[in-house]
Amino acid sequence: MQHLRIKSLQEYQETYQKSIEQPEQFWDEVANNFVWRKPWDKTLEWDFAKPEVKWFKGGKLNITENCLDRHLEERADKTAIIFEPNNPNEAAQHITYKELHSRVCQFSNVLKANNVSKGDRVCIYMPMVPELAIATLACARIGAVHSVVFAGFSAKALASRINDSACKVLLTADGGFRGDKITPLKSIADEALQECPSIEKTIILNRTNLEVTLTENQVWWHEELEKVNDVFEAVEMDAEDMLFILYTSGSTGKPKGMVHTCGGYMVYTAYSFLNVFQYQENDVYWCTADIGWITGHSYIVYGPLLNGATTVLFEGVPSYPDFGRFWQVCEKHKVNQFYTAPTAIRALAKHPTSLVEKYDLSNLKTLGTVGEPINEEAWHWYDEHVGKMNCPIVDTWWQTETGGIMMSSLAGVTKDKPTFATLPLPGIQPILMGTEGIEIMEQVAKGRLAIKFPWPSIARTIYGDHERYKQVYFSTFKNMYFPGDGALRDEDGDYRITGRVDDVIIVSGHNLGTAPIENAINEHEQVVESAIVGFPHDIKGNALYAYVILYNDVLPSEFLKIEINQLISDKIGPIAKCDKIQFVSGLPKTRSGKIMRRILRKIAINELDNLGDVSTLLNPEVVEEIIKCRI
Numbered sequence: 058m059q060h061l062r063i064k065s066l067q068e069y070q071e072t073y074q075k076s077i078e079q080p081e082q083f084w085d086e087v088a089n090n091f092v093w094r095k096p097w098d099k100t101l102e103w104d105f106a107k108p109e110v111k112w113f114k115g116g117k118l119n120i121t122e123n124c125l126d127r128h129l130e131e132r133a134d135k136t137a138i139i140f141e142p143n144n145p146n147e148a149a150q151h152i153t154y155k156e157l158h159s160r161v162c163q164f165s166n167v168l169k170a171n172n173v174s175k176g177d178r179v180c181i182y183m184p185m186v187p188e189l190a191i192a193t194l195a196c197a198r199i200g201a202v203h204s205v206v207f208a209g210f211s212a213k214a215l216a217s218r219i220n221d222s223a224c225k226v227l228l229t230a231d232g233g234f235r236g237d238k239i240t241p242l243k244s245i246a247d248e249a250l251q252e253c254p255s256i257e258k259t260i261i262l263n264r265t266n267l268e269v270t271l272t273e274n275q276v277w278w279h280e281e282l283e284k285v286n287d288v289f290e291a292v293e294m295d296a297e298d299m300l301f302i303l304y305t306s307g308s309t310g311k312p313k314g315m316v317h318t319c320g321g322y323m324v325y326t327a328y329s330f331l332n333v334f335q336y337q338e339n340d341v342y343w344c345t346a347d348i349g350w351i352t353g354h355s356y357i358v359y360g361p362l363l364n365g366a367t368t369v370l371f372e373g374v375p376s377y378p379d380f381g382r383f384w385q386v387c388e389k390h391k392v393n394q395f396y397t398a399p400t401a402i403r404a405l406a407k408h409p410t411s412l413v414e415k416y417d418l419s420n421l422k423t424l425g426t427v428g429e430p431i432n433e434e435a436w437h438w439y440d441e442h443v444g445k446m447n448c449p450i451v452d453t454w455w456q457t458e459t460g461g462i463m464m465s466s467l468a469g470v471t472k473d474k475p476t477f478a479t480l481p482l483p484g485i486q487p488i489l490m491g492t493e494g495i496e497i498m499e500q501v502a503k504g505r506l507a508i509k510f511p512w513p514s515i516a517r518t519i520y521g522d523h524e525r526y527k528q529v530y531f532s533t534f535k536n537m538y539f540p541g542d543g544a545l546r547d548e549d550g551d552y553r554i555t556g557r558v559d560d561v562i563i564v565s566g567h568n569l570g571t572a573p574i575e576n577a578i579n580e581h582e583q584v585v586e587s588a589i590v591g592f593p594h595d596i597k598g599n600a601l602y603a604y605v606i607l608y609n610d611v612l613p614s615e616f617l618k619i620e621i622n623q624l625i626s627d628k629i630g631p632i633a634k635c636d637k638i639q640f641v642s643g644l645p646k647t648r649s650g651k652i653m654r655r656i657l658r659k660i661a662i663n664e665l666d667n668l669g670d671v672s673t674l675l676n677p678e679v680v681e682e683i684i685k686c687r688i
């Protein structure tokens with residue numbers, strides 16, 4: 058793969074040009090660097106109107122042969138995964154490619170013995186331990202579709218995800234360590250399972266020695282392992298067979314199960330990993346995300362392993378045992394590429410720089426960020442204190458839906474620029490659209506971002522709801538993919554992502570739709586209606602501000618606020634709790650009954666002289682009252 062690494066600006070420009078002019082030939086050449094059981098008949102078939110995208114049609118493969126088997130010849134004893142536990146006193150584990158291969162094969166046999174076969178959906182609700190990566194790969198090896206649910210989600214959120222894709226088996230753990238706490242995963246899962254009729258078996262890893270009781274159809278992970286061997290021939294998959302489902306919030310209704318397929322996802326995550334991070338053979342790479350999010354799927358597990366890389370898997374949190382943990386781990390494992398979220402950088406920047414300076418970070422070559430726009434201050438802190446002004450920073454813009462990084466500088470190869478994602482990766486064709494739906498041709502401009510040509514790792518559909526997929530991503534602009542973000546382009550052609558243009562709010566790097574949170578609040582028996590908006594927060598990026606209407610006879614109270622946040626925690630998870638809750642007598646609405654969030658957003662950020670004309674509202678009088686009582 059190393060020969061696919063772009064090494065100069067000129068090479069980037071030439072490669073990019075080729076990828077646009079001859080996309081099929083370009084991706085053919087990249088895809089030729091993988092192990093295919095049978096080559097594809099057709100590189101690309103697409104129609105954004107349907108929408109339908111197929112890459113490497115007719116090709117047969119198994120992604121785990123590319124992540125594992127093919128490395129056994131040259132890298133059998135190379136470390137694939139360095140596991141750094143939550144507790145700094147617990148020994149780190151170095152898992153070689155040979156061992157990882159064996160453990161994945163063994164767990165594939167466990168899945169098989171538990172009646173999982175090709176096409177079945179398996180839900181994985183686990184802490185960040187090696188078994189999580191092993192389980193995901195084992196699903197891929199037997200052709201089952203993994204659906205990893207972030208272990209911070211509540212029982213209700215877990216249940217709705219299990220039910221949406223009718224998962225057959227649930228993989229979980231007794232508990233998960235997070236800082237000085239233990240998340241009782243098994244008991245949360247048990248609560249979810251009360252309403253999940255499709256689950257036939259639950260396999261439970263003992264991670265924390267929490268006391269748990271197994272009921273019918275629940276088995277211990279380690280006991281299952283004892284029953285099987287470690288030989289498992291990977292199941293042959295079609296390039297367009299489903300590899301996984303990963304849920305992401307939408308601006309309305311239930312979460313969207315984004316479907317990624319085997320061939321295109323493999324090719325794009327491997328290629329983007331290599332080029333963005335400029336990974337070289339003996340580097341140690343660390344992405345601090347959780348495998349429960351797309352960043353973990355693509356750039357902890359698949360992208361690195363496809364490249365035969367050494368990837369760090371960290372169980373803990375940046376604040377435990379103190380705010381120097383990230384840097385302690387960088388020093389300990391001699392990390393070369395470090396990839397994290399702006400919200401983490403902002404939180405760490407609040408603490409004395411001695412916590413960074415204490416550690417030897419001289420091995421760092423590349424720094425990266427992902428998940429939300431990074432502000433100038435955080436960028437410079439990262440550059441100065443972590444990178445010592447000596448490491449390029451890749452600001453990677455992408456989404457669960459895109460599968461891999463769409464825009465970013467290539468570390469040290471193309472230029473980075475504070476707060477800019479900069480340029481598209483080869484094969485990615487972004488444009489800016491005006492409000493009238495016409496492409497903005499001027500170089501320096503601001504607009505809504507759209508992508509006009511498919512790339513191999515684009516999500517193929519929303520599980521069970523292709524119509525919604527079409528509606529959300531392909532109906533705003535004709536024949537284009539619309540990611541829901543705004544952007545500006547400067548005189549160098551560099552892009553800066555300006556943020557969401559829909560009702561999704563990014564809190565601490567997590568995508569939250571307003572609708573599910575409002576629905577949760579509205580379930581409180583004393584609540585009539587509610588509206589959520591985001592407001593800037595210096596660590597989380599955005600925090601949530603709720604405007605809540607109570608029934609006439611209900612007295613507003615602090616207690617009610619606590620109950621409302623508890624309800625949100627139960628329905629979605631603690632990440633969706635509101636920082637501010639204001640009780641109001643009404644919400645500003647248009648004559649057709651639509652809540653005017655724009656006005657609520659302005660009030661939340663105290664931008665009161667710029668509310669626009671409120672006289673056309675159904676209830677203009679309510680605006681004055683909301684302003685008066687704003688928090």
Ligand code: PRX
Nearest residue numbers: 427428429430452453454455456457554568
């Ligand atoms: O708004 C963009 C923001 O995160 C959204 C995607 O969220 P999610 O699917 O959870 O995936 C996050 C990890 C890839 C995008 O629509 N976003 C992501 N990265 C950036 C970003 N905004 C600005 N700059 C980024 N680098």
